[in-house]
Amino acid sequence: MSQLQPLLEVRNLEVHYKRRRSRQTLKATDGVSFEILPGTTLGLVGESGSGKSTIAKAILGMTPVHSGVIKLSGKDITNLDRRARRPLSRNLQVVFQDPNSSLNPYLTVGRTLAEPLQAQGEERGEKLRQRVAEALERVGLPHEAANRYPAQFSGGQRQRIAIARALMLHPELVICDEAVSALDLSVQAQILNLLLELQKGQGLSYLFISHDIAVVRFITERVVVLYQGQVMETGLTAAVTENPAHPYTRELVNSAPLPDPQAQRQRRAEEEKVRAASPKARAEVSGPTGQGCPFAGRCPYVREVCRATRPPLVKTENGGLTACHRYPEWKSSANPG
Amino acid sequence: MSNDVITPGPVVTTGPGTRPPRWLLLKTLVRKPLALVTGGFLLVIILASLAAPLIAPYQPTALDLPNAFSGPTAKHLLGADELGRDVLTRLLYGGLQIEIGVLEGILTVLVVAIPLGILSGYLGGIFDRVMSAITDAILAIPAIILVLVILSLFPNNSHVSMIGFGLLISPGIARIIRGVTLPLREADFVAAARISGVSELQIMARHILTAVLRTAIIQASFVAASALHFVVALGYLGLTASPGQPDWGQMVAVAATQITSHPWLLVPPGGLVALTVLALILFGNALRDSSANVNQVAAMAEPVLPVGPPTPVAPVKDAQLPAPDALLAVRDLSVVFSNRKNQTRIVDGVSFDVRPGETVGLMGESGAGKSITALAILRLLPGAARLTGGQVFFEGRDLVALNDREFDRLRGTTLGLVSQEPLSSLDPTFTVGSQLGELVRRHDRVSGPKLKARCLELLNQVQLPDPARVLKSYPHELSGGMAQRVALAMALAGRPRLLVADEPTTALDVTVQKEILALFRKVQQETGMAILLVTHNFGVVADICDRVFVMYAGQVFEDAGVYELFRRPLNPYSQGLLRANPAKAQPGQPLQVIPGRVPSPGNWPPGCRFAPRCPYAQPECTTRFIPLVETGQGRLSRCIRLGELVEKELL
Numbered sequence: 001m002s003q004l005q006p007l008l009e010v011r012n013l014e015v016h017y018k019r020r021r022s023r024q025t026l027k028a029t030d031g032v033s034f035e036i037l038p039g040t041t042l043g044l045v046g047e048s049g050s051g052k053s054t055i056a057k058a059i060l061g062m063t064p065v066h067s068g069v070i071k072l073s074g075k076d077i078t079n080l081d082r083r084a085r086r087p088l089s090r091n092l093q094v095v096f097q098d099p100n101s102s103l104n105p106y107l108t109v110g111r112t113l114a115e116p117l118q119a120q121g122e123e124r125g126e127k128l129r130q131r132v133a134e135a136l137e138r139v140g141l142p143h144e145a146a147n148r149y150p151a152q153f154s155g156g157q158r159q160r161i162a163i164a165r166a167l168m169l170h171p172e173l174v175i176c177d178e179a180v181s182a183l184d185l186s187v188q189a190q191i192l193n194l195l196l197e198l199q200k201g202q203g204l205s206y207l208f209i210s211h212d213i214a215v216v217r218f219i220t221e222r223v224v225v226l227y228q229g230q231v232m233e234t235g236l237t238a239a240v241t242e243n244p245a246h247p248y249t250r251e252l253v254n255s256a257p258l259p260d261p262q263a264q265r266q267r268r269a270e271e272e273k274v275r276a277a278s279p280k281a282r283a284e285v286s287g288p289t290g291q292g293c294p295f296a297g298r299c300p301y302v303r304e305v306c307r308a309t310r311p312p313l314v315k316t317e318n319g320g321l322t323a324c325h326r327y328p329e330w331k332s333s334a335n336p337g
Numbered sequence: 338m339s340n341d342v343i344t345p346g347p348v349v350t351t352g353p354g355t356r357p358p359r360w361l362l363l364k365t366l367v368r369k370p371l372a373l374v375t376g377g378f379l380l381v382i383i384l385a386s387l388a389a390p391l392i393a394p395y396q397p398t399a400l401d402l403p404n405a406f407s408g409p410t411a412k413h414l415l416g417a418d419e420l421g422r423d424v425l426t427r428l429l430y431g432g433l434q435i436e437i438g439v440l441e442g443i444l445t446v447l448v449v450a451i452p453l454g455i456l457s458g459y460l461g462g463i464f465d466r467v468m469s470a471i472t473d474a475i476l477a478i479p480a481i482i483l484v485l486v487i488l489s490l491f492p493n494n495s496h497v498s499m500i501g502f503g504l505l506i507s508p509g510i511a512r513i514i515r516g517v518t519l520p521l522r523e524a525d526f527v528a529a530a531r532i533s534g535v536s537e538l539q540i541m542a543r544h545i546l547t548a549v550l551r552t553a554i555i556q557a558s559f560v561a562a563s564a565l566h567f568v569v570a571l572g573y574l575g576l577t578a579s580p581g582q583p584d585w586g587q588m589v590a591v592a593a594t595q596i597t598s599h600p601w602l603l604v605p606p607g608g609l610v611a612l613t614v615l616a617l618i619l620f621g622n623a624l625r626d627s628s629a630n631v632n633q634v635a636a637m638a639e640p641v642l643p644v645g646p647p648t649p650v651a652p653v654k655d656a657q658l659p660a661p662d663a664l665l666a667v668r669d670l671s672v673v674f675s676n677r678k679n680q681t682r683i684v685d686g687v688s689f690d691v692r693p694g695e696t697v698g699l700m701g702e703s704g705a706g707k708s709i710t711a712l713a714i715l716r717l718l719p720g721a722a723r724l725t726g727g728q729v730f731f732e733g734r735d736l737v738a739l740n741d742r743e744f745d746r747l748r749g750t751t752l753g754l755v756s757q758e759p760l761s762s763l764d765p766t767f768t769v770g771s772q773l774g775e776l777v778r779r780h781d782r783v784s785g786p787k788l789k790a791r792c793l794e795l796l797n798q799v800q801l802p803d804p805a806r807v808l809k810s811y812p813h814e815l816s817g818g819m820a821q822r823v824a825l826a827m828a829l830a831g832r833p834r835l836l837v838a839d840e841p842t843t844a845l846d847v848t849v850q851k852e853i854l855a856l857f858r859k860v861q862q863e864t865g866m867a868i869l870l871v872t873h874n875f876g877v878v879a880d881i882c883d884r885v886f887v888m889y890a891g892q893v894f895e896d897a898g899v900y901e902l903f904r905r906p907l908n909p910y911s912q913g914l915l916r917a918n919p920a921k922a923q924p925g926q927p928l929q930v931i932p933g934r935v936p937s938p939g940n941w942p943p944g945c946r947f948a949p950r951c952p953y954a955q956p957e958c959t960t961r962f963i964p965l966v967e968t969g970q971g972r973l974s975r976c977i978r979l980g981e982l983v984e985k986e987l988l
Contacts (some may be wrong), residue, residue, distance in 0.1 A: 007967070019803065032573040032967040042693060045635070047846035047847070047848060057949055060528075060532055061532075062528060082531070082537070082706070086484040086534040087532035087533075087534070088534075089532060089533045090418070090534075093532060093533070094528075094529065094532050096528070096529065098525065098527045098965055101524055101526065102523045102525035102526050102529055103526055104524075104526040104530075104544050104548070105548075106547040106548055107543070107544075107547065112526075115533060115535055115536070115543075116389055116534065117531035117538070119530075119533055119534040119535040119539065120534055152567065154934050156934055157934075158792055162529070165529065165533070166529075168533070169533070169534075184873065184934075184935065185873065185875075185914055185918065185935055186702060186913065186914060186917050186934070186935070187702075188917070188919075189918075189928040189929075189931070190930045190932075191920065192919060192928055193927045193928055193930055196925065197927075206796035209848065211847070213847070214918070214919050214920035215919050216874075217919070217920075217924060218919035218920075218922050218924050218925075218928075219924070219925070221925075236606045237924070238924065248454060252848065254846065254851075255447075255847040255848040255850065255851040256847045256876060256920075257851070257854070257874075257876030257877055257879055257880035258876060258879060258880075259851075259875035259876050259878075259879050259903070259915065259918050259920050259921060260785040260879055260903055260921070261878075261880075261882075261900050261903055262897045262900065262903070264876070264880050264902075276564060
């Protein structure tokens with residue numbers, strides 16, 4: 001691995017939510033660790049309830065961290081109070097999923113973009129206006145956009161404005177929380193390209209959170225696959241998606257239908273063959289097991305040990321990590337029976 | 338550093354009718370006759386009382402004893418009181434004091450209630466709880482008694498009593514402001530501001546205040562109405578008036594003593610008070626209504642509906658498709674969305690066929706009109722949308738010609754629907770069993786054990802584990818995937834021959850989507866029903882569809898078998914969409930994008946609607962109607978340069 005100091009380091013992150021009625025605590029994330037090197041993009045991928053957005057909230061200080069450490073450029077930022085967090089806005093920014101709700105409808109775009117600079121006591125007057133104009137230009141919008149209100153823009157344009165706001169203070173790390181999920185396909189492609197260009201031009205790092213494996217494969221270098229708050233697998237995105245080392249990753253990758261009917265039908269036929277070959281099909285779901293692998297209830301390859309003990313993260317052949325008891329068997333054959 | 342990256346930007350297109358929301362409220366308000374009349378009335382009252390010394394015919398204390406108790410005459414337009422003082426003059430002179438009192442009340446409320454409401458809504462916690470307790474206590478104090486106490490401390494001081502009144506009203510208003518603030522605390526834009534280092538105080542002052550101000554203004558007009566009542570009541574009781582000075586309340590009080598002998602005396606002051614209060618309340622209502630309109634406008638993804646000339650609502654003839662064997666044949670379907678001023682076409686001459694047992698995809702981005710097309714077939718168009726042309730043949734019978742009763746008989750038995758939000762099609766107060774049972778009873782006319790058996794059979798058919806338990810569950814107890822299975826079971830209850838599925842898997846996780854798509858496939862094999870699938874997802878199309886209609890801006894742009902479409906799209910739009918898909922792209926390399934965005938209905942460009950975004954567009958593309966033409970192998974495409982592009986291997 002590189003000797004570079006990671007820009008963001010998350011170690012054993014645990015965030016708990018209290019259920020109001022039953023007084024149970026729910027582990028939204030459970031022992032999640034990863035790091036992001038400067039200028040790179042890390043993907044967090046998983047389905048609803050996987051805890052991926054909770055991780056973003058914990059990093060952004062929007063939810064308390066139960067245990068674990070979050071370091072930004074080597075500095076511990078876990079559970080900082082709001083006052084102590086304010087200087088962080090120069091290093092850490094966010095783009096949310098829904099551009100309709102992430103811009104204040106009553107403020108002009110110009111005022112929204114000026115706000116981060118004003119809050120930091122930087123620039124005013126003409127200089128401020130110039131910085132706003134530059135920011136709009138950077139995301140491909142004309143200067144006049146500053147005088148308009150969010151309602152006057154399309155969803156894709158609003159997402160550009162949200163990106164411009166995130167870049168006002170020239171942060172090193174931008175968290176993209178499902179930032180392209182609400183957009184139409186043609187607009188999504190524009191925003192993905194914009195994110196790539198901005199990264200190349202400014203050396204940005206992204207924490208890219210998405211449920212869409214195709215988007216994650218396109219834009220990230222490394223990926224963390226989450227399931228019910230736990231890391232199932234991490235590694236280079238290409239390796240993880242081409243050659244999953246965890247049954248859940250495999251299911252996730254294979255579930256997203258390919259935009260190619262020929263390939264898709266072929267894949268279905270192969271899966272059918274596999275299912276026919278292993279008559280002991282899917283084990284019935286027996287609820288969360290508590291100590292075991294969270295995926296055990298759905299895993300086609302489940303064994304007793306999977307329900308009893310939580311699998312540790314072990315090194316995979318292609319340099320990643322996987323939390324699967326049966327990985328050694330996976331290694332030798334593509335399909336452990 | 339900051340100028341390193343310059344991307345070619347799309348043109349910002351703003352509706353010509355759009356104005357900053359700040360003035361939008363005023364603009365929408367002015368368009369309301371009710372607001373104009375009531376606002377004008379209030380303005381006249383205020384101006385008249387300000388100008389009283391200039392326009393009043395007499396001095397307010399000038400006596401004219403011979404004409405005491407005169408009714409309306411040329412000398413005293415509104416009559417004269419017991420000392421012959423001119424009623425009109427006294428009303429004019431008395432107005433100012435009333436208005437000052439009302440203003441004091443309103444200002445007190447705004448100054449107290451807005452900060453308190455914002456603070457307790459935004460900060461929450463202990464502050465909120467203490468505020469709430471104080472509010473309850475204050476609401477329990479009878480207002481008139483408190484004001485009597487205040488007046489005994491400050492005799493005849495109407496200012497202090499109106500401020501006291503304002504303080505009493507404030508907790509209720511603060512509660513309303515708090516209610517508006519609560520959801521804003523969690524809003525993304527507030528989170529983004531916080532992450533940008535904006536202090537809590539600034540967030541409250543900038544983001545929250547701007548958002549609650551509108552509510553506060555609306556409430557102010559209602560507060561004004563009760564403040565007016567209160568001022569007049571104080572005058573009536575003689576608590577604030579100095580003797581001889583004109584005062585509306587005193588005028589009512591005097592008139593009340595003369596009610597049997599000189600009833601007219603009550604009419605001018607009483608009527609004025611009643612009319613002013615009514616005007617305030619109606620003005621408040623108008624404010625509230627136009628504010629709701631403004632919010633709708635602000636919430637709309639697209640700018641205000643186009644002004645300009647409406648799209649011509651004349652049928653557009655397309656290539657007629659031969660369809661002797663079609664189960665469903667849609668011809669020239671057009672849907673228009675109308676509001677008071679505009680007619681906006683959203684579906685424009687759409688034609689397609691679905692054959693028995695076939696799965697047909699209506700594919701497109703938002704604004705393409707694909708969902709509206711599907712809903713139009715089922716007669717489920719939203720209120721403002723209307724079918725304006727075309728036919729829908731089901732097995733040769735024109736469904737558009739049927740009356741509602743005849744059409745209802747087809748629902749469920751012939752046509753079934755599964756929507757994007759399965760939970761919205763289930764009633765949360767009834768169990769799955771009772772809702773499914775009702776459908777089975779209606780379609781099969783069975784009851785008792787037979788009914789239950791059929792319900793279980795349906796749930797088994799959609800592969801729900803433990804169907805008996807599902808029957809007893811309420812909708813909220815189901816996961817998204819289970820709810821979609823139940824919705825499918827309900828759609829299957831009448832054994833439809835065509836299932837319309839509107840984005841059935843869009844709200845689901847991919848692993849669940851896969852299961853639901855597999856289920857569709859299985860049910861189709863068992864029942865032989867046809868599926869019309871509305872989707873924006875190429876993966877879903879590739880997985881399940883036999884045939885695809887790619888829609889853009891209300892029209893069909895391409896029609897092809899699924900293999901042919903993916904192998905070689907024969908329309909620049911389909912080609913662009915396929916190329917923009919990150920699933921097939923080289924990671925990290927820029928995607929080939931379609932520039933710009935889908936034009937909103939009503940802003941469709943002339944000629945080819947895709948021309949402004951098309952890499953192959955030529956001037957001729959924008960000058961005339963572009964027909965959908967056959968391209969061989971049973972395919973259709975809407976592009977006049979098709980032959981040329983195919984020849985050059987650009988398509």
